[in-house]
Amino acid sequence: GETSDSFAIEESLKELAQLADTAGLMVVGSTYQKLASPNPRTYIGSGKVAEIKSAIRAFEVETVIFDDELSPGQLRNLEKAFGGDVRVCDRTALILDIFNQRAATHEAALQVALAQMEYQLPRLTKMWTHLERQAGGKVKGMGEKQIEVDKRILRTQIGVLKKELESVRKHRKQYRNRRFSVPVPVVSLVGYTNAGKSTLLNQLTGANVLSEDRLFATLDPTTRRVQMKNGSEFLLTDTVGFIQKLPTTLVAAFRATLEEISESSLLVHVVDISHPLAEQQIDAVEKVLAELDVSEIPKLMVWNKVDKVTDPEKIKLEAERREDIVCISALTGEGLLEFCNAVQEKLKDSMVPVEAFVP
Numbered sequence: 001g002e003t004s005d006s007f008a009i010e011e012s013l014k015e016l017a018q019l020a021d022t023a024g025l026m027v028v029g030s031t032y033q034k035l036a037s038p039n040p041r042t043y044i045g046s047g048k049v050a051e052i053k054s055a056i057r058a059f060e061v062e063t064v065i066f067d068d069e070l071s072p073g074q075l076r077n078l079e080k081a082f083g084g085d086v087r088v089c090d091r092t093a094l095i096l097d098i099f100n101q102r103a104a105t106h107e108a109a110l111q112v113a114l115a116q117m118e119y120q121l122p123r124l125t126k127m128w129t130h131l132e133r134q135a136g137g138k139v140k141g142m143g144e145k146q147i148e149v150d151k152r153i154l155r156t157q158i159g160v161l162k163k164e165l166e167s168v169r170k171h172r173k174q175y176r177n178r179r180f181s182v183p184v185p186v187v188s189l190v191g192y193t194n195a196g197k198s199t200l201l202n203q204l205t206g207a208n209v210l211s212e213d214r215l216f217a218t219l220d221p222t223t224r225r226v227q228m229k230n231g232s233e234f235l236l237t238d239t240v241g242f243i244q245k246l247p248t249t250l251v252a253a254f255r256a257t258l259e260e261i262s263e264s265s266l267l268v269h270v271v272d273i274s275h276p277l278a279e280q281q282i283d284a285v286e287k288v289l290a291e292l293d294v295s296e297i298p299k300l301m302v303w304n305k306v307d308k309v310t311d312p313e314k315i316k317l318e319a320e321r322r323e324d325i326v327c328i329s330a331l332t333g334e335g336l337l338e339f340c341n342a343v344q345e346k347l348k349d350s351m352v353p354v355e356a357f358v359p
């Protein structure tokens with residue numbers, strides 16, 4: 001039906017905006033169009049191209065992101081139509097950017113690099129046809145030869161990466177039972193994009209639960225050193241969020257960016273409990289966690305956004321009925337003290353003896 005279609009599109013665009021935000025972009029607007037079938041040249045119709053073009057001028061837009069995968073030709077034509085330095089990309093390229101920023105282990109970096117190269121392979125044409133145009137078409141054919149050479153180089157690199165990845169994996173399996181010696185325990189936040197992980201990370205600064213002098217030291221954009229009033233300390237780290245529409249080609253890269261959590265002392269699963277699909281999202285996250293070899297690591301679930309639900313008391317009773325759930329609002333600060341206490345309790349239970357020190 002029309003309306004449910006629009007709902008799905010709007011939800012998907014909302015998620016895309018959230019992803020763009022995660023990638024460090026500022027979103028100025030979004031739009032969509034219903035066509036019987038995508039325009040083979042530009043994906044959207046010419047009227048829509050013109051509309052976006054004027055928005056580009058009005059807002060000094062640098063990047064235009066499409067929610068679906070574009071063909072190499074569509075990408076090229078759109079860049080030409082929008083003109084200048086406007087970068088056109090699709091959802092897959094955006095997600096790859098995020099994974100690239102978030103890849104914390106060598107293995108994850110390799111996996112993401114591999115996905116990026118595989119994504120580039122069919123899109124190589126752009127550079128060389130561009131050169132041909134510059135040469136006024138005089139060197140026709142030269143571009144095609146170059147594309148073949150480039151593709152061969154890229155395929156070789158892909159082969160090398162795959163071998164390296166295999167050896168890194170073997171190495172990890174050998175050492176999988178050895179834990180890194182971390183002076184402070186690491187607490188990893190997992191959950192869907194938009195669940196409120198980064199809000200929680202940031203709000204802890206303002207909450208009155210941390211020690212006065214060294215509240216928070218930012219290690220990188222996604223890790224904070226949390227020092228509580230009672231003197232205890234832990235590293236709180238945000239992981240790349242789960243995504244509704246993850247292109248299948250990126251599943252391996254996504255898993256790899258999550259591998260690092262296997263070194264954590266505690267996993268905190270942040271849920272947007274006000275979301276109509278909260279239960280499904282919980283299941284999806286738990287399914288992936290089950291596949292990640294983290295069954296030994298203690299878990300704590302956080303039901304976030306209790307300020308937004310219609311019946312918060314009912315939600316809180318339900319949370320009490322189940323185990324290991326803390327209700328919070330990362331936005332208002334409600335429940336943050338309870339959250340920190342619950343983390344403390346869990347960490348006390350989970351102190352793993354240090355077996356090996358890896359500098």
Ligand code: GDP
Binds near residue numbers: 192193197200332
């Ligand atoms: P992340 O993708 O998990 O890091 O999610 P964010 O921290 O970026 O939060 C996504 C959106 O949810 C933002 O617009 C937040 O302002 C909002 N949000 C986060 N926590 C809460 C909350 O407790 N209550 C409400 N009402 N909104 C929240």
